[in-house]
Amino acid sequence: MLNRLGKVLSGFLLILISTGNQGCSNSTTSDSEDFDLVILNGRVIDPESKLDALSNIGIREGAVKVITTREITGKTSINARGLVVAPGFIDLHQHGQDEENYEYKIMDGVTTALELEMGTDDVDLWYKEREGKTLINHGVSIGHVPLRMKIMDDPGGFAPVADAVYRPASREEIDQLKVGINQGLDRGALGVGFGLMYTPAASRWEILEMFRVAGRLKAPCYVHLRYAGLKEPNSCIAALEEVISAASITGAPLHVVHITSLGFSLTPEMLQMISEGRARGLDITVECYPYTATQTTIESAVYDEGWQEAFGITYSDLQWALTGERLTAESFAGYRKTGGMVIAHSITEDVVRSTIADSIVLIASDGMLEGGRGHPRGAGTFARILGKYVRDEKVISLSDGLGKITLMPAQRLEEIAPGMRNKGRIRSGADADITIFDPGQITDQASYDEPARYSKGINYVIVNGTIVVENGRLLEGKFPGKAVRGYIK
Ligand SMILES: [Zn+2]
Secondary structure, three states: OHHHHHHHHHHHHHHHHHHOOOOOOOOOOOOOOOEEEEEEEEEEEEOOOOEEEEEEEEEEOOEEEEEEOOOOOEEEEEEOOOOEEEEOEEEOEEOOOOHHHHHHHHOOOEEEEEEEEEEEOOHHHHHHHHOOOOOOEEEEEEEHHHHHHHHOOOOOOOOOOOHHHHOOOOHHHHHHHHHHHHHHHHEOOOOEEEEHHHOOOOOHHHHHHHHHHHHHOOOOEEEEOOOOOOOOOOOHHHHHHHHHHHHHHHOOOEEEOOOHHHHHHHHHHHHHHHHHHHHOOOOEEEEEOOOOEEEEEOOOHHHOOOHHHHHOOOHHHEEEOOOOOEOOHHHHHHHHHHOOEEEEEOOOHHHHHHHHHOOOEEEOOOEOEEOOEEOOHHHHHHHHHHHHHHHHOOOOOHHHHHHHHOHHHHHHHOOOOHHHHHOOOOOOOOEOOEEEEOOOOOEOOOOOOOOOOOOEOEEEEEEOOEEEEEOOEEOOOOOOOOEOOOOEO
16 A cells, blocks of 8 residues: 555655656656666766756666656566665775675765776786676776785785885886786776885885876876875975876876875975966876775885874874784884784875865875775765765765765776766766765764774665665675776777
């Protein structure tokens, strides 16, 4: 009875809407049974067309076929009354690329997660390992850091710890790096990853040579800058100058990762520099994550002598990711020897807020969970934007917030990966990657003490037309994720 009443009411509502709508209004033709999946009565928001209206969506063969106020039916239907229907979220900065991490991503509304900052040294192998086995869409860059580790035989893991950190490359090694980057791009890498802070011995000339390879193919360079913080001459400003200069010399598009964790209180000045470069026609984009702490490996060059002065923090601002304990001089020295992830509380809330509010900044998580431990950004970034910063604190509007996690990341990639033109949007022909959430409920639950907690308020997530999250629960045994690749020669 309630269902019937709901149907009658929904029909009434749709008539009301369609009478105010030219084009497809008042049509009596029916697409009934034509669709694999229909999403009914949701508030559909598309950041590209600026659509924000109650609509029905018909999906067939993994793609959106129609967005309409007409009544439609399909083999499966989702009632999205009271919910927002948005393009699936796209994360340009996700290190954790395994089953554990993909589960937290999708429960945070993410349908595409890409490892672009560090990347890989073997593009074909990276994609092969994931083919047909992933919940969500995935992709990778060819990485300067892993290539340098391979060429220099560095035994490090996520970040290098030996020659790849401390030894300048010979001319021959620079040539090998160039060949490796070229090959990676030929195999469909999504650009070139750089972690300059992790490879301080890589000369500016070496980096410029890598940018030249990228520039010839218009492949974006995703860069963790050489320096963080305020201290000249090795300040974040100098570090940003290096790569803006490299981009303008070589024509390579530039993407600056997690700007707040490099700039700290100088982040507004860095954003000004990027805006000025853009105004002169340079292709520069920038991302941040919505947290006041960073995370990386303690044995990496990031924590070489001078980190306290550079970052403006001390031992007690560091938190051991594995246990949550705060560090002392003694425990810091011990963990530097054993190695592992450390969280640093080094960014102010004011900087986080003003950076999120800047229209040129997109959102990416820099996420990586291992055995349930890590930084909460791995599980909560996207719900945190829509809950804390959109709904609760009104730092940005809902449509702007969605733009930063759907359309803007898709646009960054669509020149090198034309398939991205069908992601980050809800329009006819777009891939059916769709996240349906309750705008009043969406909240991140991951914390520094409990980083492995699913976000709440994400009701449905659809990947390439397959429902993977239903009524807020992750369905088992679904692997609809596809590879996102650049041009392959
Ligand atoms: Zn980084």
